[in-house]
Amino acid sequence: MEQLRWGTPDALRRLLCEVVSWKSMTLTEGEREFPFKVHAKLAEVTYFQENPNHLGLHDADFGRRFLTALYKHPSAEETIVLISHFDTVNTEEYGDLEEYAYKPEELTKLLLNRMDELPGEAREDLQSGEYLFGRGTMDMKMGLVMHMGLIEKAAAEKWPINLLLLTVPDEEVNSSGMRAAVTKLLEMKREHNLIYKLFLNGEPVFSQEPGDKNYYIYSGTIGKIMPSALFYGKETHVGEPLSGITAPYIASFLTQRMEWNPTLQERFMGETTPLPVTLLQKDLKLEYSVQTPYRASALYNVFLMKRNADEIMDIFEKIAFDAAEACNAAYKRVCKELSADHVGTLRVLRYEELVKHATQKLGTKKIEAIKSAIHANNGWDDREKCFRIADTFMIQCQELAPAIVLLFAPPYYPAVNSSEDALVKQCVDYVKEQGLTKFDLPVKQIHYFNGISDLSYVNYRDEGEGWTTFQANTPVWGKSYSIPFVEMTQLQAPVLNVGPLGKDAHKRTERLHMKSAFEEVPALVEGMVKMIMNT
Numbered sequence: 001m002e003q004l005r006w007g008t009p010d011a012l013r014r015l016l017c018e019v020v021s022w023k024s025m026t027l028t029e030g031e032r033e034f035p036f037k038v039h040a041k042l043a044e045v046t047y048f049q050e051n052p053n054h055l056g057l058h059d060a061d062f063g064r065r066f067l068t069a070l071y072k073h074p075s076a077e078e079t080i081v082l083i084s085h086f087d088t089v090n091t092e093e094y095g096d097l098e099e100y101a102y103k104p105e106e107l108t109k110l111l112l113n114r115m116d117e118l119p120g121e122a123r124e125d126l127q128s129g130e131y132l133f134g135r136g137t138m139d140m141k142m143g144l145v146m147h148m149g150l151i152e153k154a155a156a157e158k159w160p161i162n163l164l165l166l167t168v169p170d171e172e173v174n175s176s177g178m179r180a181a182v183t184k185l186l187e188m189k190r191e192h193n194l195i196y197k198l199f200l201n202g203e204p205v206f207s208q209e210p211g212d213k214n215y216y217i218y219s220g221t222i223g224k225i226m227p228s229a230l231f232y233g234k235e236t237h238v239g240e241p242l243s244g245i246t247a248p249y250i251a252s253f254l255t256q257r258m259e260w261n262p263t264l265q266e267r268f269m270g271e272t273t274p275l276p277v278t279l280l281q282k283d284l285k286l287e288y289s290v291q292t293p294y295r296a297s298a299l300y301n302v303f304l305m306k307r308n309a310d311e312i313m314d315i316f317e318k319i320a321f322d323a324a325e326a327c328n329a330a331y332k333r334v335c336k337e338l339s340a341d342h343v344g345t346l347r348v349l350r351y352e353e354l355v356k357h358a359t360q361k362l363g364t365k366k367i368e369a370i371k372s373a374i375h376a377n378n379g380w381d382d383r384e385k386c387f388r389i390a391d392t393f394m395i396q397c398q399e400l401a402p403a404i405v406l407l408f409a410p411p412y413y414p415a416v417n418s419s420e421d422a423l424v425k426q427c428v429d430y431v432k433e434q435g436l437t438k439f440d441l442p443v444k445q446i447h448y449f450n451g452i453s454d455l456s457y458v459n460y461r462d463e464g465e466g467w468t469t470f471q472a473n474t475p476v477w478g479k480s481y482s483i484p485f486v487e488m489t490q491l492q493a494p495v496l497n498v499g500p501l502g503k504d505a506h507k508r509t510e511r512l513h514m515k516s517a518f519e520e521v522p523a524l525v526e527g528m529v530k531m532i533m534n535t
Contacts, residue, residue: 002046002156006149009518013132015041016145016517020136021102026087026172027062034086035067038167042069042148047155060169060180068184069165071155072192079162079194080529081185081493082151083201083454084144085171085178088136093508104134104512121210122509130514131503137512138502139451143202146500146522153526161533162194171454174382174411174481178454182484185458185491196493197532198423199458200525203451204502205516214442215516217431218449218497219424221456222273223304223415225470227316228383229254230390230405232398233294234343245331245343245402247296248283253323253330254404255281258300263315266305269419269447273303280383284391294401295394297387304415305448308466309408313350313473320348320404344402351390351407352472357400358393367393375479382476383409389475408474410481413456414467418494419447423532427496430531431524439520451505455495460488498525 006015022037023030035057042048048055054070091101097114100107108126111133115123125131144167151163166185168177188194205216231247231254258264260275267273277300284295302312324346335342359367374380374388386409394405418424428445435441449455467485471477500517504510 004152004156006152012145012149012518016142017104019141019145020104020134023102024086024088025090026170031087031169032063035065038067045152047071058184060177064169066168066177066181069151071151071163073160073162076160076162077193077195078197079164080198080200081196082147082163082165083199084140084147084167085454086144086167087169087172089172089506091135101135104132104137108133118509125511131511132514133511135510138204138510139505140203142500142512142517146202149522150526159533168454175454178457179483182457182487186487196491199455199493199495201453201455201497202499203449203453203497204499206451207503214444215435215501216444216446217428218446219419219428220417220448220495221453222448222450223456224413224452225302225304225309225312226299226409227302227312228299228407228409230387231296232394233402235292235294244292244294246292247294250327250346251281251296251298253327254320255298257319257323264302266307268305271447273305276300276302295391299383299409308462309470310466313469316406320406324348324404346402348404350473351405351475354390354393354405358397362396371479382481386475408470412470412483413452414460416455416459416495417447421494424494424496427528430528434524434527441520449497457488458491459493459495460485
């Protein structure tokens with residue numbers, strides 16, 4: 001048998017430090033270059049030298065690519081897909097240590113001389129010598145490194161199962177890489193006669209509280225959707241305030257009703273989604289003047305377990321109608337007290353209703369021209385473009401004002417859960433038993449990974465076609481953002497997340513537990529895969 005490059009804890013540690021050193025912040029040149037470097041590494045493995053067509057780079061967007069590496073046993077059809085992402089968040093919070101953020105060994109040593117700058121738990125972990133600090137060590141380059149070691153060993157030992165390593169860009173922003181990979185997974189399924197048995201992610205394990213000694217595995221991933229609103233009032237001069245109605249005034253009624261609203265919470269098997277909050281609220285007025293601000297926008301974050309886009313829009317609409325009713329009553333009461341004429345009754349309409357009205361008034365050609373002009377502005381992201389499209393339509397249809405226009409803004413992560421799947425139950429039991437027996441590791445199951453993950457784009461089920469509501473009410477749909485819902489329904493295999501223990505993702509103190517990463521979890525995942533191939 002060939003000598004394994006990554007077959008020991010020390011070798012995995014060296015590989016991780018090298019991979020972390022390849023800077024790959026989302027939407028940077030480093031992110032574009034990263035998969036080529038992984039490709040070069042995997043190309044050194046004997047199996048991929050003999051089967052170079054099993055190693056591929058594929059287009060995502062903005063010049064970014066995702067990588068696939070398939071170990072195919074000649075007589076096997078059952079396939080485990082190993083999923084990871086290689087982009088990271090940025091590093092400015094490291095301050096004068098920023099140049100070391102991608103050098104874990106050096107950063108960890110440097111921090112020993114600056115322990116007074118660290119919060120208590122991070123200081124204790126640093127002093128313990130059990131953690132490696134650095135951007136991407138935890139989230140989530142160790143997951144990729146573990147999968148590289150696993151596929152190398154499977155190929156060398158000719159395991160009678162197929163492993164498909166998939167690593168993608170852009171998980172941290174829009175999951176463009178995973179959304180693009182869905183179609184490729186289906187192509188490879190047909191081309192290589194694969195039966196997808198399990199989608200296995202390697203996202204890191206998060207402690208549930210300070211001092212938590214448990215190790216967690218996740219049998220699902222939480223969903224996230226962003227119901228949003230354009231508030232369109234009536235402009236006036238500040239000297240005549242009641243001759244108009246400001247967008248911030250309108251927005252205040254909806255935002256108060258969306259923030260922390262328990263009707264948008266879900267519960268499943270003892271777990272609860274976080275309450276909704278406002279992620280962004282701003283005026284669309286671009287400069288100072290004494291004209292009152294009559295256009296504003298708000299973007300709300302809602303987590304999901306079982307609900308789909310259609311159900312969320314229904315709830316959102318009810319909340320908006322309640323907000324509009326309260327706003328109308330308050331505004332008209334002031335007008336009555338001051339003997340002023342009100343400028344109209346605030347209405348609520350969905351974006352799809354606005355488009356229908358605007359199309360009837362302006363024609364399809366004008367509608368498409370408006371969208372194209374907004375998409376041509378590269379300085380706006382998808383969220384800004386959503387608001388600008390709806391705003392431009394409202395400017396052309398002011399007979400609808402004052403109004404709250406309800407819409408969705410990207411990204412949308414459907415929730416996925418496989419807790420009741422028989423194979424997943426077997427895997428969970430295996431990791432629990434082996435974790436305790438081999439490593440004295442208390443393993444607990446969580447039903448929804450709450451860090452959001454690329455597993456959202458496989459194993460999709462939506463009997464009521466709730467996704468069509470998302471499509472109809474997302475202004476950038478089909479232009480700069482789309483989700484392959486139909487194809488996702490064809491990737492029917494359970495999901496599971498088994499990754500290394502770490503702490504403080506996206507923080508200056510991001511760190512990885514070395515024994516977990518280089519010894520415990522690789523052994524547990526290897527054993528679990530062997531258990532699957534023997535059942």
